[in-house]
Amino acid sequence: MDRMEDEVSIADFLPSPLSTDEAADEPRERLWAVLPQFGYGPDTGPMGGGKFTHRNIDGHGTSLDLNGSYSLKHHQSYGFSVGSPHLAQNRVLLLLRLQYSLDPKREFFGLGNNDVGPDPASVHAIEDIAGAVTVGWRPFKRIAFNFAIGARSVEIWREKDFGNVPYTEDSFPELPGIQGGLVNYLGLSIVWNNRDSVVRPTRGWRLIGKAIHTNAVLLSDFQFTRLVVDAGYLRSLFEDRLVFGVRLNGEWVTGPERRIPFWGLSELGGRDTLRGFYPHRFVGKGRFLANGEVRGRITSFDFFDLWHVQIDGVLFGDGGRVYIDRDQLKDEFTLDTEILSRLITGLQYSYGAGLRIALSESLVARIDAGFSEEETGLVYLSFGQTF
Numbered sequence: 001m002d003r004m005e006d007e008v009s010i011a012d013f014l015p016s017p018l019s020t021d022e023a024a025d026e027p028r029e030r031l032w033a034v035l036p037q038f039g040y041g042p043d044t045g046p047m048g049g050g051k052f053t054h055r056n057i058d059g060h061g062t063s064l065d066l067n068g069s070y071s072l073k074h075h076q077s078y079g080f081s082v083g084s085p086h087l088a089q090n091r092v093l094l095l096l097r098l099q100y101s102l103d104p105k106r107e108f109f110g111l112g113n114n115d116v117g118p119d120p121a122s123v124h125a126i127e128d129i130a131g132a133v134t135v136g137w138r139p140f141k142r143i144a145f146n147f148a149i150g151a152r153s154v155e156i157w158r159e160k161d162f163g164n165v166p167y168t169e170d171s172f173p174e175l176p177g178i179q180g181g182l183v184n185y186l187g188l189s190i191v192w193n194n195r196d197s198v199v200r201p202t203r204g205w206r207l208i209g210k211a212i213h214t215n216a217v218l219l220s221d222f223q224f225t226r227l228v229v230d231a232g233y234l235r236s237l238f239e240d241r242l243v244f245g246v247r248l249n250g251e252w253v254t255g256p257e258r259r260i261p262f263w264g265l266s267e268l269g270g271r272d273t274l275r276g277f278y279p280h281r282f283v284g285k286g287r288f289l290a291n292g293e294v295r296g297r298i299t300s301f302d303f304f305d306l307w308h309v310q311i312d313g314v315l316f317g318d319g320g321r322v323y324i325d326r327d328q329l330k331d332e333f334t335l336d337t338e339i340l341s342r343l344i345t346g347l348q349y350s351y352g353a354g355l356r357i358a359l360s361e362s363l364v365a366r367i368d369a370g371f372s373e374e375e376t377g378l379v380y381l382s383f384g385q386t387f
Contacts, residue, residue, distance in 0.1 A: 177261025276350025284322030
């Protein structure tokens with residue numbers, strides 16, 4: 001599940017085609033889709049669920065998204081979002097998001113770009129409930145300035161069937177946020193997206209910059225500021241049959257000592273960052289991430305009279321690391337003759353292949369198999385492009 005503080009949902013509004021004519025009822029232009037979810041993971045066991053998306057549910061450009069999944073090992077994830085970028089003659093956007101997740105066996109590998117693993121240092125159960133309202137102003141079609149107010153409630157407890165892996169509170173009793181807590185935050189962001197499509201983009205930029213802050217005045221149990229920058233670029237060849245993409249992402253979390261919960265720090269690992277490592281594998285105050293992909297069209301066809309299906313094959317490579325303190329970050333990026341060697345030596349790498357299954361102008365399903373020095377293969381099923 002995407003982190004609530006990110007602004008990928010806003011980026012998907014830009015560009016924001018509004019189709020209210022009869023063409024939207026044709027398979028190629030259809031703006032709604034529903035897909036089942038089936039999968040298996042070593043931590044989740046067999047799982048199932050579904051996703052429904054409609055990008056013009058009211059005839060005026062309002063998007064609705066519903067998704068949910070449940071596994072036999074009691075992992076749960078549910079999401080709801082509704083919003084429109086077409087208010088006040090396309091100058092104002094409004095988005096409401098709600099998320100719920102339950103992980104009865106969240107693995108924790110400690111803090112930093114460490115060598116602990118692939119076995120976790122500890123494990124705990126975590127319930128995560130979050131919601132946010134974002135209001136944006138669009139001075140131009142491709143750019144939005146946004147203000148968000150949100151809340152996140154986390155509860156952490158001890159399960160009975162962790163086996164020989166120690167409980168996180170026993171191994172790290174002084175870890176901030178070890179009992180969970182409440183975070184109420186305010187956020188400011190700017191999003192620019194000049195890509196040609198939301199579902200199957202083939203060219204253009206997506207730039208995101210965001211700052212969020214929480215403290216006791218906002219009735220939070222913690223105090224910190226998160227700064228995020230994200231830049232992605234796509235270029236196509238051979239009449240859009242082949243698409244090259246690259247993404248750079250950086251994040252830093254700062255605040256008073258012991259006022260930043262460990263579950264609010266920067267993370268790497270999982271379906272959107274280092275594919276080939278377990279989710280939440282690397283945790284620190286900051287992170288650097290680079291993703292590269294080559295997407296090639298395999299086939300396209302009409303699925304009865306419902307959707308126009310486009311299937312792309314993907315090869316990808318990811319690299320990144322987390323940082324514990326500002327001095328470590330400064331040392332890593334000091335401009336001298338050894339900077340390239342330090343960056344390459346400190347990075348964690350993953351690679352793999354996958355499929356993108358796009359349904360008309362509604363949604364895209366993403367299947368990736370990632371590999372790293374720790375794992376021989378992890379399979380991720382999710383929705384939306386990586387970047």
